[in-house]
Every structure is written in C-alpha cells, then in structure tokens.
Amino acid sequence: MTGPRWVDVYWSDLVGRCRFVRVAAGAAADGIRLPRSLVAAGFSGPGPEPGEVLLRPDWSSARPNPWDGSAQVVLGDLMAPDGQPDASCSRSALRAVLDGAAGDGLEIQAAAELEFYLINPATRRPIYDEINQYSLTKGSELEFLLHDVRERLAVLGIPIEAVNPEYAGGQAEVNIKYTEALAAADRAVLTRHLVREMARSHGLDATFMAKPWTEQAGSGMHLHQSVWRRPGRSAGGGPANLFHAAGQLSPEGHGYVAGLIRYMRELVLLGSATPNAYHRRADYSFAPTRICWGADNRTLAVRVITGSEGSTRVEQRDAAADCNVYLAMAGQFAAGLAGLAAGWSPPDPVTGNAYTRADLPLLPESFPEAVDLLASSELARTALGPVIDALLGVLRPERTVLVTSSTDWERDRYMSVV
Amino acid sequence: MDAPATDLTGPGWLAAAADRGEVHTVRLGWADRLGGWRGKRMPVREFLSRAPMSMGFCDGMIVCDVQCDIIEATPFSNYSTGYPDLHVHFHPDLARPAAWAPGEAFVFGVPRDAAGRLLDVAPAAVLATVLRRLAELAVRVTVRASLAGAALPRHGRPAGPPGAALPDGSSAASVGVAVLEGLAASGLPATSVRSGLDPGSFVLGLGPAAVAELAEALVVAKSAAREIAGARGLEAVFMTLRPGAADASLLELDVTVTGGPVLNPDALQRRIDAVRPLLFPSVTAMKARPPAVHVAGGLDGTQRVLAWASSEADPGTALAAALAAIGSLAEAGSLAEAGPRAEAGPLGSPAAATTRPAIRDLRDAAAMADHPWVTSWLGAPFLDNAIPLFEHEAELFQAALTDWEIARYWSAS
Numbered sequence: 001m002t003g004p005r006w007v008d009v010y011w012s013d014l015v016g017r018c019r020f021v022r023v024a025a026g027a028a029a030d031g032i033r034l035p036r037s038l039v040a041a042g043f044s045g046p047g048p049e050p051g052e053v054l055l056r057p058d059w060s061s062a063r064p065n066p067w068d069g070s071a072q073v074v075l076g077d078l079m080a081p082d083g084q085p086d087a088s089c090s091r092s093a094l095r096a097v098l099d100g101a102a103g104d105g106l107e108i109q110a111a112a113e114l115e116f117y118l119i120n121p122a123t124r125r126p127i128y129d130e131i132n133q134y135s136l137t138k139g140s141e142l143e144f145l146l147h148d149v150r151e152r153l154a155v156l157g158i159p160i161e162a163v164n165p166e167y168a169g170g171q172a173e174v175n176i177k178y179t180e181a182l183a184a185a186d187r188a189v190l191t192r193h194l195v196r197e198m199a200r201s202h203g204l205d206a207t208f209m210a211k212p213w214t215e216q217a218g219s220g221m222h223l224h225q226s227v228w229r230r231p232g233r234s235a236g237g238g239p240a241n242l243f244h245a246a247g248q249l250s251p252e253g254h255g256y257v258a259g260l261i262r263y264m265r266e267l268v269l270l271g272s273a274t275p276n277a278y279h280r281r282a283d284y285s286f287a288p289t290r291i292c293w294g295a296d297n298r299t300l301a302v303r304v305i306t307g308s309e310g311s312t313r314v315e316q317r318d319a320a321a322d323c324n325v326y327l328a329m330a331g332q333f334a335a336g337l338a339g340l341a342a343g344w345s346p347p348d349p350v351t352g353n354a355y356t357r358a359d360l361p362l363l364p365e366s367f368p369e370a371v372d373l374l375a376s377s378e379l380a381r382t383a384l385g386p387v388i389d390a391l392l393g394v395l396r397p398e399r400t401v402l403v404t405s406s407t408d409w410e411r412d413r414y415m416s417v418v
Numbered sequence: 419m420d421a422p423a424t425d426l427t428g429p430g431w432l433a434a435a436a437d438r439g440e441v442h443t444v445r446l447g448w449a450d451r452l453g454g455w456r457g458k459r460m461p462v463r464e465f466l467s468r469a470p471m472s473m474g475f476c477d478g479m480i481v482c483d484v485q486c487d488i489i490e491a492t493p494f495s496n497y498s499t500g501y502p503d504l505h506v507h508f509h510p511d512l513a514r515p516a517a518w519a520p521g522e523a524f525v526f527g528v529p530r531d532a533a534g535r536l537l538d539v540a541p542a543a544v545l546a547t548v549l550r551r552l553a554e555l556a557v558r559v560t561v562r563a564s565l566a567g568a569a570l571p572r573h574g575r576p577a578g579p580p581g582a583a584l585p586d587g588s589s590a591a592s593v594g595v596a597v598l599e600g601l602a603a604s605g606l607p608a609t610s611v612r613s614g615l616d617p618g619s620f621v622l623g624l625g626p627a628a629v630a631e632l633a634e635a636l637v638v639a640k641s642a643a644r645e646i647a648g649a650r651g652l653e654a655v656f657m658t659l660r661p662g663a664a665d666a667s668l669l670e671l672d673v674t675v676t677g678g679p680v681l682n683p684d685a686l687q688r689r690i691d692a693v694r695p696l697l698f699p700s701v702t703a704m705k706a707r708p709p710a711v712h713v714a715g716g717l718d719g720t721q722r723v724l725a726w727a728s729s730e731a732d733p734g735t736a737l738a739a740a741l742a743a744i745g746s747l748a749e750a751g752s753l754a755e756a757g758p759r760a761e762a763g764p765l766g767s768p769a770a771a772t773t774r775p776a777i778r779d780l781r782d783a784a785a786m787a788d789h790p791w792v793t794s795w796l797g798a799p800f801l802d803n804a805i806p807l808f809e810h811e812a813e814l815f816q817a818a819l820t821d822w823e824i825a826r827y828w829s830a831s
Contacts, residue, residue, distance in 0.1 A: 131486040134456035134479055136447045137641040140519065141648060143459075147443065147521075150461050162446070162458035162473075167486065177464070284497065296532075297500025298476060305474075305503075353497040 004064075006071035009057050010190060011078060012090055013039055014387075014394050015273060016324035018193035021055065022071065031056040031079065039078055040088045042394030043274070044401060053086045054079040061186055066155035073156060075186045087386035090326035091185070097330045097383055098181055101337055107228045107239060108333050109313075111161075111178030112188040115219035115321050116195060117212055118145065118170050119205040126170025126216070127204065133167045142172055148198055149174065149191075156194075158187045167286070168217040178224060178313075181329060188221070188325045210277035210320035214409075218280030218287055219321035221271070223332060224305075226313040227256060227340065242340070244312040249304050251343075257293050257314060258346035259339020260302050260332060264291050264318065266377040268363055268370050270331035271319030273395060275367040275402040280320055283355040288318050290360040294349035301363065304349075318363065327384070327391065334383035368399050432513040432523055436462045445516060445524040446473055446508045449634065450480055451541055451804065452699065453732035455641045457506075462523065469510040474503030480529055480539060481803050483810060484700065491806035494539045494799065504529045504537060518600030518642045526634050538799040541734035542630070548738045548795055549629055552745045555678060559741060561632050562625035562672040565639060566665065566729050567656045568618040569593035569647045593652060594620030597643045606635040616663040626674070629737055636669070636733035656729040658703040666706040667729035671740050675721040678748035683713040689743035690725055691776050693792055695783040695808045696739040701815040703728035704779050742795035750791070781816075783808035 007028040010020045019039075023032055031054040039055075040047030061075040078089035085092030101108060118127045132138040139146070142165065150160045159177040166173045174195070176187050192208055199206035211218040228239040243253035272278060280287050286298050293302035303315040314336070319328045339346075354360060364370040371392065374380055380388045435441040444465045447457030456479055465471070478501040481492040490496045506527035516522040529540040536543035552559060594611040601608035601624075610623035622639055625632050640656055647654035658666050675681070690697070690711055698704045708726035715721050723744060727736035777785050783805045786792050793801060 132454075133486050134458065134475055136445050136455045136457050136459070136524075137644050139459060140641075140645045143519075146459070150459075151442065154461065159464060160461065161464055162460045164458040175458075286501075294500075296502035298502070299497060299500050352500065354500075355497060 004070055004072040006068075007057060008065060008071050008073045009055055009076040010073065010193070011039070011055060011076045012189050012324060012326055013041060014088055014090060014324065014327075014391050015041075015043055016322060016327075018189050020193075025072075028057050028074075032076075034078075036088070039086070040390060040394060042397055044397050047088075047394065052081075053088065054081070058091075061183070063157040064155060066152040073190070075189075087390040090324050090330070090387055090391075091182075093384040093387040094185055094326040094330040094333075095182055096385060097334045097337070100383075101227070101333070102230075104341070105230050106242070106337070107230055108181040108337075109178050109226050109228055110181040110184040110329060110333075111176055111224045112184065112191075112325065113173055113175050113220075113222040113224070114188060114192060114195075114208065115166050115171060115173045115217075115221075116192075116206050116208045117168070117216075117219065118142070118172065118199060119207055119212075121203070121205050126168065129169040131168055132165050134164050138165045139163070145195075145198060145202055145204070146172065146174075149195055152198070153191060153194065156190060158191055160191075166217065171217060171219065181225070181333065185325045185329050192321075192325075208321040210272065210274060210322050211280040214279070218285060220280070220287055220317065221319040221321045221323060221325070221328065223316045223319060223329065224313045225316065225332065225336070227252065227336070241309045241312055243314065244306075244309040247306055247312075249306055249312070249314075252340055253304070253312075253314065254346055255340040255343050256336040257302055257304065257339065258344035259335045259337065259342070260314070260316060261291055261293055261346050262339060262344065263331075263335035263377070263379050264301060265361065265364060266373045267331040267335060267380060268318065269367075269374040269391075269395070270380075271323045271328040272367075272370060273323055273327075273391075274320070275398065277320040277322070278364070278366050278370070281318075281363060281365070286317075288354070288363060290354050290357060290362055292350040292354050292357070292360045293346060294351055294354075297351065297354070299352075299354040300350055301354075324391075327387065330384050331380065334379060338379060338383075367402060371395060371399055429511045432462065432510050433466055435515070435523065436466060440521070441515065441523045442521045443523070444513065445522060446506070446527065447524060448475075448506050448527050448529050449541060449637045449732060449734055450482075451539070451732055451735060451807075452484055453637050453640065453730075453734070455637050457527075459522075465508070465525075466510060469508060472505050472507045474505055475529075476501050477504040477529075477537075480504060480537065481807065483807055489806060489810050491810065492803045494537075494803045503532070505532060505534070506530065507534075514604050514606070516600075516642075517603030518596065518646050524604075524638070538797050539803045541732050541738060542633070544796055544800050545630060545633060545734045545738040545741075547797065548741045548745060551795060552741060552748075555745060555748050557678040557745060557748050558676040559629060559744070560626045560674045561629050561737065562623070562627075562674075563632055563636060563733070564668075564670040564672070565622045565624065565636060565656075566614055566667040566669070567620060567622075567640070567643055567654055568614070568616065568660065568663070568667065569620065569643070569650075569652045569654050570618045570660075572651070572653045593643065593647050593650065593654065594622065596646045597622060597639065600642050600646065601635065601639055604638070606638060607632065608635065608639065615665045616660070619663070619665065619667070625672070629741070630734075633734035633737050640729075658698070658700070658706045658728040658730055666708070668706070668708055669727040669729050669731060669733065669736060671723075671725045671727065671737060673723040673725070673740065673744065674716075675723060675744060676719070678721075678744075679751055680715065681713045681721055681723065681744065681747055683711055685747055686713060686723065686725075686743055687711045688776070689747060689789075689791070690740065692789045693739040693743065693786055693796075694777045695780055695786065696735050696796075696804065697725075697727035697731055699728065699731050699735075699780075699808070699811075701780060701811060703730050738796060742792070746791035746795050780808040780812035783812075 037046035288301035607627040643654035
C-alpha cells in the first residue's frame with residue numbers, strides 16, 4: 001500500500017492569508033522553494049525582497065485531504081537559507097513562544113471562535129438580512145454549507161464544536177474545539193481558508209473581513225486560552241489547569257490576565273492588522289473599546305469564564321476574524337505568560353458596562369496608531385522575534401495607502417456639500 | 419420535555435442512531451420569549467463525548483425583541499449587566515430525531531443561571547411555576563393545541579383556493595402534511611393537519627399532551643414548518659394577520675381542567691384580557707379579535723376551556739398566561755366573581771359578547787402588572803422584562819411611517 005501521491009502544504013503569509021502549494025509526495029521531503037516576494041507579500045503587492053525561502057512541511061501536522069484521497073494536507077514552516085525559521089514565518093514565531101512556555105513545563109490550550117459573513121457575490125451583500133442569532137430555524141438555511149464544514153473539517157482533524165447564526169444577517173460563527181495552541185492555530189487557519197473555499201463551491205463568498213458594513217456587526221476572533229502545567233516524568237496524573245482554583249480564577253490566572261492587560265495596547269496590531277479592523281471597534285458593538293477585564297461580561301476586552309477545571313479559561317475578545325492567527329495568538333500568549341511569570345496583579349476587574357467607563361484606557365483607535373505602538377514594543381520583538389519587523393515592513397505601506405485613499409464614504413458625505 | 423414520549427427517544431437512542439449513521443448533527447436548543455428556537459448545532463459525536471453537558475449563550479437573546487435588538491430597559495440583561503452567559507443543560511436521553519431534517523436530532527433544554535437555577539425570565543421557567551401552583555391547588559390540566567399558519571410563496575401572496583398547487587408544484591397542504599409527518603416521526607404529539615380558510619393556510623393539531631411537552635412541541639412545529647416550506651421554495655408564515663386573509667392565524671389552546679372550582683367564563687375572559695400582550699405579542703397580533711373564551715363542563719367533572727393566542731406567541735408564554743388565569747381563578751374561587759356559570763355541552767358558555775380587552779395595544783402592557791394575580795402567578799422578574807419589550811415594540815411602531823399612511827395621505831393632503 002502506498003501513501004498519498006501528493007502533499008498540499010499550507011502556510012500563512014504575514015497578513016494572515018492562507019496559501020498552499022501541491023507537490024509530489026517525494027518532492028516535499030526536503031522542502032519547497034518559494035519566492036520571498038510571495039511569502040512576504042502585503043496587501044498592496046509582492047514583498048520587496050528578492051531571493052527564496054524554503055517551505056518545510058511539518059509532518060506532525062499531516063492529515064488526510066477530505067476532497068482528494070490522493071493527497072494529504074500538512075502545515076508548513078518558512079525557513080531561511082541558514083536553516084533557521086525565516087523572519088516571514090509567523091507559525092514559527094508562535095512555536096517559539098510555546099516552546100518557551102514548554103521549557104517552564106507549561107502548555108497553552110486554546111480555541112478560536114471565528115465569525116464570518118456569507119455573501120452573494122452578485123450583490124456583495126449578505127445572503128440574508130434579518131438578525132437571528134442562535135436561531136436553529138435560520139441556521140437550517142446555512143446547513144447546505146455549515147454541515148459540509150463540520151463534516152469535512154472533522155476529516156481534516158479539525159473538530160468543530162458547534163455552529164450558529166451570529167448577530168447579523170448572513171453572519172455565522174464556528175466554534176473550533178480547543179487543543180494545544182499550535183494545533184489550535186493551525187485549525188483556525190485551515191478553517192478560515194476552507195470555509196471560503198466551500199462557500200465558493202456553492203457560488204457564494206465567505207469573508208472574515210473585520211467590518212464589512214458600517215451598520216452591521218463586525219467579525220471577531222475570540223480566543224479562548226488556558227495554561228496547563230505538565231506533570232513531571234516522575235509525577236502522576238495529567239496536566240493541571242493553572243487558571244482553575246475551586247471555581248475561581250487562580251493567582252496564576254490573575255497574573256496571566258495582568259500580562260494580557262498590560263501589553264494589549266502595544267500588541268493590538270497583531271489582532272487587527274488592517275485599517276478596516278479599527279472600524280469594528282465601536283461602543284455597544286460587543287467588540288471591546290477599552291482595556292479591561294472581569295468575569296463573564298461581553299463589554300470587556302478580556303472575559304474570564306470559570307467553572308470546572310476543563311472549562312476555566314480566559315477569552316480575549318479583541319482580535320478581528322481576519323487577523324494572522326499565529327501572530328495574534330503569539331502576542332496574546334507572550335503577554336499572558338509574561339504576566340504569569342512575573343506574578344503581576346491585574347487592575348481591578350470591571351463589572352457593568354465598560355463602554356461607559358471613561359476612566360479605563362482605550363484600545364488604539366486607528367491603524368497608524370497601532371503600527372507605531374507595535375514598532376515600539378519591546379515585548380513583541382523579544383518574544384516574537386524578527387517577524388515583527390517583517391510584519392511592520394508589509395503593513396507600513398498600508399498606512400500610506402490608507403492616508404492617501406479617498407473612500408466612498410467621504411464622497412457620499414462631502415462631495416456635494418463642500 | 420417532561421418525559422420521552424416514544425421509543426424514538428430514551429437512553430441510548432442517540433448513540434445507537436449515530437452508530438447506524440442516521441444522525442450526524444444534534445441541535446441543542448431552547449425557547450426564547452417569542453417562541454424562537456435558539457441554540458447551536460453540534461456534531462453528534464462531539465455531543466455524545468461530552469453529554470450530559472451545559473452550554474453557554476449570550477443571555478441578551480432571551481430578552482431581545484423580534485429582530486434580536488437588545489434594549490437597556492430590560493433589567494435582567496442589558497449593557498450594564500454585560501450580557502453574560504445563560505446556561506442550558508442538555509441530556510442525551512432527551513434527544514429526539516428531527517425527522518423533517520434527515521441526519522439531525524435535537525435536545526431541548528431550559529435556560530438557567532450559572533448556579534443552575536431556572537431563569538425566572540424564561541418562559542419555560544414561568545410555565546413550570548404555573549404548573550407547580552396548579553398542582554398545589556390540586557388542579558390538573560392537559561392541553562391540546564391548534565396552530566394556524568400559512569405556506570406562501572416567498573414575499574408573495576398565494577394564488578388559488580386553499581391547498582391548491584402553488585407555482586412550483588408544492589402546496590400548503592403538502593407542507594402541512596410534511597410537518598405533521600415530520601413531527602410525528604420525531605415522537606412529538608402532532609395529531610392532525612387541515613387546510614385553513616385562506617389560500618395557503620393550514621392548521622396543525624397537537625396533543626393531548628403534558629403542558630411543557632406541548633409548549634416545546636409547538637416551538638419545534640413552527641421551526642419545522644419554516645424549514646420544510648423553505649426547502650420547497652416557500653415561506654411558512656405565522657403572522658397573525660395577512661393581507662387578503664379572512665382568518666387570523668391563531669393558536670387555540672384547548673385545556674382540560676380536572677379539579678378546582680367551576681370556572682366563570684366572564685371572569686376567565688377578564689383575566690385572559692388582562693394578560694393580552696403575552697398572548698398577542700406584536701402590534702399586528704394586538705389587532706386580532708379572537709373568539710371569546712369558552713368554558714364547558716364535562717359529565718365526568720372535568721371542565722374544558724378554549725382560549726386563543728396569536729400564532730406569533732411563544733407557546734410556553736401563552737400557556738403560562740392562560741393557565742395562570744385559570745389557576746388564579748381556582749385559587750380565588752371562581753364563584754365569587756359575578757357572571758353565569760358554565761353550562762355543560764361541547765362548546766359550553768362563551769364569555770359575554772360585551773367583554774372588551776382592558777389592554778388595547780402594546781403601549782398599555784404595563785397594565786398587566788396592575789393585577790396582583792398576574793404578578794403572583796407569572797412573577798415580577800418576568801413581567802419587568804416583558805413589559806419594556808412590549809413598550810419598545812409599540813414605540814417603534816409609533817415612530818414608523820407605514821405604507822398605509824403613505825397610501826392614505828400622500829396625495830390627499
């Protein structure tokens with residue numbers, strides 16, 4: 001019996017687009033050479049640097065291709081000629097953060113909730129208008145796609161816990177089952193890509209764009225995360241959730257939250273990497289506008305959910321659904337782990353309506369502000385390494401484009417009156 | 419559900435069905451205050467690996483309006499509370515096949531707080547309270563229900579006589595039959611379907627059944643009708659009044675009461691009128707003029723009460739309101755109220771024709787709380803959240819410029 005004939009290697013570029021290459025199985029073992037201009041491309045075009053990088057399959061992530069029995073799917077890492085992770089490899093940046101935690105005997109478990117719109121490509125509008133969150137009846141109209149999503153992704157080793165219509169017409173949410181963090185990121189990257197592919201097979205578009213329409217809800221990636229201590233070789237039992245303390249958030253959990261809070265502002269670009277993402281962040285939108293945390297409360301940036309050991313976790317609610325998943329996770333984990341290691345205490349938890357709390361610090365309100373903040377972040381460079389400068393290199397032109405572009409909103413508002 | 423009704427359910431059924439490849443997805447759902455069936459879909463294997471399990475949902479969806487808009491005036495949940503999770507417990511032994519949706523099963527749950535207490539704003543919890551109060555009075559009830567709706571071309575009006583073939587070859591009758599068969603095959607107490615008076619209309623019959631089971635079955639029935647009609651290119655509509663329709667779409671509640679005093683139909687009518695927004699929960703529904711309440715005494719000592727709600731109403735809320743009216747009369751002693759006694763016979767005594775609703779539209783919804791029995795039986799938390807939503811609905815309508823106004827005044831002024 002022979003193995004699959006082909007290997008489909010997927011990777012994420014710096015701005016979060018999932019890309020893939022299919023190669024003959026025998027040709028993948030040593031990696032696949034790719035032009036650097038492709039892997040370091042921004043929204044505005046190819047990356048400026050010449051040369052090549054090596055896409056190296058991570059065989060531990062191999063899984064069957066549910067559409068094509070002759071191929072298997074695998075995630076890849078981008079390697080520089082010296083054999084080290086390339087600066088453009090966001091997956092490697094996440095792995096570095098997780099390896100650091102593993103060195104301390106810690107493992108992060110994570111799960112992404114992804115929101116997206118299904119769009120009629122002819123109208124570029126959602127496939128229906130009415131809001132019907134959680135409606136099982138309305139959800140039946142999405143089953144032509146979402147059932148397929150659940151079934152196919154399961155074959156890919158991506159268990160989808162649940163799906164539901166979200167808080168806008170044509171918007172849905174998929175809850176991916178939690179797992180070890182690198183695998184959780186891989187799951188989110190593949191899910192986002194394959195939802196779009198499956199929508200296209202039905203003549204529709206799916207978009208994870210942060211804020212497609214002013215008057216409609218944005219699409220976020222709520223990231224659920226918890227830190228577990230691995231037992232030593234001599235110790236019995238399984239890993240223990242460090243956040244869990246008799247139904248409350250543990251001191252370690254408070255430290256982790258403190259790190260998330262302290263670094264949230266400077267790392268916000270990692271989860272909101274387009275100018276559009278800053279339109280999503282509006283009061284009374286269920287997207288956070290202020291840096292704060294507390295118990296189960298959807299107006300906060302960090303929502304703590306306590307319960308059993310298996311369910312106690314922290315939900316960071318700021319990232320947009322169109323972010324680079326690896327970088328958003330890497331930034332959040334690095335921040336949280338820094339707080340956990342230092343034993344920091346977070347500010348007082350917030351109860352009530354955080355949108356009215358003018359005393360709380362604001363999240364960055366614009367893309368240029370977020371670019372400048374990341375550029376000056378010591379934690380980002382220390383924890384995530386050269387990927388930060390690579391990311392800034394492809395996002396800075398976006399700031400120029402933003403500043404020099406005239407939009408339809410501006411024409412509608414000003415053209416006839418000034 | 420109160421108890422599994424057939425061998426389609428029960429311990430092991432879902433796992434066995436999954437093993438046979440008959441079920442791939444489970445709907446984990448609960449009923450909102452407007453009778454909407456909300457929840458999430460989960461792969462059956464995932465559910466079975468975790469069940470019994472609880473799942474969290476944004477609690478704003480139990481105090482939202484018909485378009486899922488949330489308002490600040492609902493004390494249970496608003497931006498000041500942060501819209502935390504409500505929790506719903508799902509047990510695999512309560513799974514049933516969603517027979518009209520091949521490959522799917524469903525489990526109903528009841529919204530609770532983080533400590534596992536029933537949410538007193540949830541219709542299921544209010545209904546449970548009412549049933550407990552009735553039991554304490556030694557009053558037992560079983561219910562049948564008739565739910566009227568219509569299967570229409572999307573965004574259009576039906577052509578031809580009742581049950582006539584619609585343009586794509588489907589018909590309201592065939593939709594109704596498919597709903598009946600789907601519900602019955604799901605183990606739900608659906609017993610009949612007939613054509614209504616108007617083109618496209620149908621009337622589903624359910625029960626007799628335990629009250630809570632019937633309430634859930636009605637929620638499922640409306641969803642199934644919408645799904646089946648949608649799959650046929652049609653739209654199932656339960657809006658109370660439709661253009662050109664002679665009949666209002668009503669939910670008839672046929673309650674058999676055992677125990678308690680003889681019910682006075684006029685007194686019962688007044689109590690039903692006092693909670694009219696709960697039975698007719700939209701500005702359109704409030705325009706309906708349903709038949710007067712009927713009370714008939716049976717030879718076996720039982721009493722039969724016929725009361726009506728809009729088909730738009732949440733069945734659990736409507737049942738809770740109607741049964742609270744009956745129960746509160748039983749508690750007070752019906753004979754103490756003026757009016758004729760019920761007469762034996764199939765239709766019994768209608769309430770006096772001069773009875774007029776005390777609440778004329780949703781702006782008057784707060785008047786419900788003027789009646790101590792309403793607060794006592796349905797609970798202040800439930801009313802304190804329901805009333806602002808009715809007032810909000812009335813305010814939206816008041817602020818709206820309607821096509822009727824345009825047609826009537828545009829050229830005349």
